[in-house]
Amino acid sequence: MTDRVIVGRVGGAFGVKGELRLKSFCADPAAIADYTPLYTQDGRTFAQVVLTGQAKNGFTARLDGVVTKEDADALRNVDLYADRAVMPSLPDDEYYYADLIGLTVLDTGGAMLGTVRNVMDHGAGDLLEVMVPGQSDTLLLPFTQEVVPTVDLSAGKIIADPPLGSLSE
Numbered sequence: 805m806t807d808r809v810i811v812g813r814v815g816g817a818f819g820v821k822g823e824l825r826l827k828s829f830c831a832d833p834a835a836i837a838d839y840t841p842l843y844t845q846d847g848r849t850f851a852q853v854v855l856t857g858q859a860k861n862g863f864t865a866r867l868d869g870v871v872t873k874e875d876a877d878a879l880r881n882v883d884l885y886a887d888r889a890v891m892p893s894l895p896d897d898e899y900y901y902a903d904l905i906g907l908t909v910l911d912t913g914g915a916m917l918g919t920v921r922n923v924m925d926h927g928a929g930d931l932l933e934v935m936v937p938g939q940s941d942t943l944l945l946p947f948t949q950e951v952v953p954t955v956d957l958s959a960g961k962i963i964a965d966p967p968l969g970s971l972s973e
Contacts, residue, residue: 839886
């Protein structure tokens with residue numbers, strides 16, 4: 805899936821005629837319909853997405869081939885991906901989550917902190933989830949300019965200045 809970027813997630817059925825709830829992860833949420841075809845991780849393709857209305861935390865929508873409530877419910881919590889080639893170019897200080905996952909995280913002194921496992925946004929800003937070698941717990945770093953001053957995609961690394969107390973010895 806490295807040639808694709810996650811753009812949304814199906815929330816389940818909306819009504820009984822195949823409409824579904826759709827959460828968009830796009831900067832312009834309605835643009836999700838412009839990035840077709842959309843793909844699932846298991847290889848299913850949706851050539852057309854029609855946004856039919858607003859719903860809590862997203863849209864109501866129709867996907868081609870989804871015609872019943874059961875079809876829509878079968879897609880509950882399924883992530884939707886778009887080809888990277890159809891996505892807009894980003895400014896230098898913005899990144900697709902998929903580009904950050906797997907990067908090595910170093911502290912400002914060059915010591916390895918770990919590897920980015922996930923990028924999360926729970927509403928208060930992005931967090932990098934970092935897998936620390938030899939530890940079962942992960943390190944959560946706010947993805948801000950202050951804490952993460954450098955992201956070098958070509959070198960595959962991030963320089964971080966973790967807040968005091970965030971690293972346990």
